[in-house]
Amino acid sequence: MAQTLARVTCPNCNQPFTAPLEQVLDVELDPSAKARLLSGQVNIVVCPHCGMGGSVNMPFIYHDASKDLALVFLPMEAGRHDLERQQLIGSLSRAVMNQMPPEQRKSYLLNPQVFFTYDSLTKRVLEADGITPEMIETQKAKADLLRRLLEAPTSEARSTLIGENEPLLDDEFFHILYANLAQAEAMGRQDLVQRMLEVRTLLFEQTVLGRRLAARAEALQALQTQPTREKLVDLLLGSDDPETRSALITFGQPLVDYLFFQTITQRIEATEDETERKRLEDLRQEVLSIREEMKEQARQVVDARLALVQDLVTTEKPELLARRRLPELDELFFSVLAAEIEQARQDEEFEAAARLHEIWQLTMGLIQEQIPPEMILLTRLLEAEDIEEIRQLLEANHQLVTEPFVEILKQVEQELKERGESGPAKRATAALAMAQTMVKPQEGLVAP
Numbered sequence: 303m304a305q306t307l308a309r310v311t312c313p314n315c316n317q318p319f320t321a322p323l324e325q326v327l328d329v330e331l332d333p334s335a336k337a338r339l340l341s342g343q344v345n346i347v348v349c350p351h352c353g354m355g356g357s358v359n360m361p362f363i364y365h366d367a368s369k370d371l372a373l374v375f376l377p378m379e380a381g382r383h384d385l386e387r388q389q390l391i392g393s394l395s396r397a398v399m400n401q402m403p404p405e406q407r408k409s410y411l412l413n414p415q416v417f418f419t420y421d422s423l424t425k426r427v428l429e430a431d432g433i434t435p436e437m438i439e440t441q442k443a444k445a446d447l448l449r450r451l452l453e454a455p456t457s458e459a460r461s462t463l464i465g466e467n468e469p470l471l472d473d474e475f476f477h478i479l480y481a482n483l484a485q486a487e488a489m490g491r492q493d494l495v496q497r498m499l500e501v502r503t504l505l506f507e508q509t510v511l512g513r514r515l516a517a518r519a520e521a522l523q524a525l526q527t528q529p530t531r532e533k534l535v536d537l538l539l540g541s542d543d544p545e546t547r548s549a550l551i552t553f554g555q556p557l558v559d560y561l562f563f564q565t566i567t568q569r570i571e572a573t574e575d576e577t578e579r580k581r582l583e584d585l586r587q588e589v590l591s592i593r594e595e596m597k598e599q600a601r602q603v604v605d606a607r608l609a610l611v612q613d614l615v616t617t618e619k620p621e622l623l624a625r626r627r628l629p630e631l632d633e634l635f636f637s638v639l640a641a642e643i644e645q646a647r648q649d650e651e652f653e654a655a656a657r658l659h660e661i662w663q664l665t666m667g668l669i670q671e672q673i674p675p676e677m678i679l680l681t682r683l684l685e686a687e688d689i690e691e692i693r694q695l696l697e698a699n700h701q702l703v704t705e706p707f708v709e710i711l712k713q714v715e716q717e718l719k720e721r722g723e724s725g726p727a728k729r730a731t732a733a734l735a736m737a738q739t740m741v742k743p744q745e746g747l748v749a750p
């Protein structure tokens with residue numbers, strides 16, 4: 303459907319080979335498609351004869367329904383004449399439409415934008431995100447500044463760089479820094495992590511934004527150490543940065559209740575100072591409106607899930623629609639759906655209830671499809687009746703019993719023991735012992 307097998311002739315050794323190539327990149331069906339496109343990873347092949355790798359100039363269509371984008375990449379060499387090129391465009395947009403429920407098809411799909419170079423197509427995708435070429439340049443400059451800061455040999459050299467480039471040291475710069483920090487930590491690059499933390503400390507001390515971020519982190523830390531209503535009021539009064547106050551309220555949400563507002567009211571009544579009273583009253587107003595905003599956002603998410611349930615009931619192709627909206631099939635979706643089923647039963651709308659129940663089975667099935675088979679095997683092993691069942695499960699699924707699986711099993715065994723769940727822990731121990739012999743046949747044994 304989205305992929306096709308094509309004959310490719312290697313430009314290096316001239317030998318033909320078959321490679322899977324993408325013709326349809328649909329962001330809704332395949333969320334990583336956008337990242338692949340933007341990083342130039344679409345239709346990259348490696349010649350099996352000489353090992354030469356590169357991109358294949360094959361036409362493809364890029365579709366992002368959330369932005370009404372249908373873009374066709376049609377390199378100059380595709381199609382011998384105009385008619386053939388028109389037919390190519392037509393067949394690509396049909397391929398996208400065939401994957402969609404009829405009521406979601408829109409007219410822009412009939413008339414996709416055509417691009418002759420890969421570069422111009424990716425620029426259009428970025429433009430639809432509101433990203434201009436200037437913004438890309440600035441982002442590059444920020445990444446480059448981070449690199450220079452990390453390479454600078456001394457604190458003095460770093461301070462100079464910071465002083466000279468303060469306009470670049472904004473929220474986006476901190477995002478880049480934190481993303482790099484997380485990556486370095488994940489790769490276990492302690493040297494790099496150390497240098498990044500040093501740079502961060504300097505930024506916290508020497509830039510306006512850095513000082514604000516440091517104060518925010520400190521306030522949140524203080525609330526975490528002492529999660530009381532009194533402390534939350536003190537921290538809110540002590541911060542002159544609205545974003546920090548908003549973060550405190552979000553983080554301290556469980557504390558923002560009737561008692562919390564009573565605490566503020568008591569302080570208002572207790573003070574003689576007019577300015578102090580005004581500050582407390584403003585704070586009460588601010589907390590109320592932030593809390594209202596948070597509630598409104600939560601309401602909107604529930605409404606969106608409810609609308610999805612309705613769409614699934616009315617569409618001709620519920621499975622297609624459900625697959626397209628997979629990320630929205632979350633816990634909230636299922637609780638909304640369960641409530642709808644219950645309501646329909648109470649109202650004795652049995653037909654509607656049956657229809658909703660079908661949607662339940664369909665969506666649950668899709669969720670279970672997403673669970674890796676190894677996880678299903680693991681669950682069944684831990685629930686097994688006896689050693690014999692464990693042995694049968696492992697043998698029936700021997701292709702899943704690999705080194706990584708054994709590693710996971712080890713961790714699970716450890717965790718179960720630590721949590722004192724002796725039954726499942728025993729089954730994990732038995733499964734582990736058997737799985738280990740399956741992965742590594744004992745060496746040195748001579749066949750009889």
Ligand SMILES: [Zn+2]
Binds near residue numbers: 312313317351354
């Ligand atoms: Zn080759």
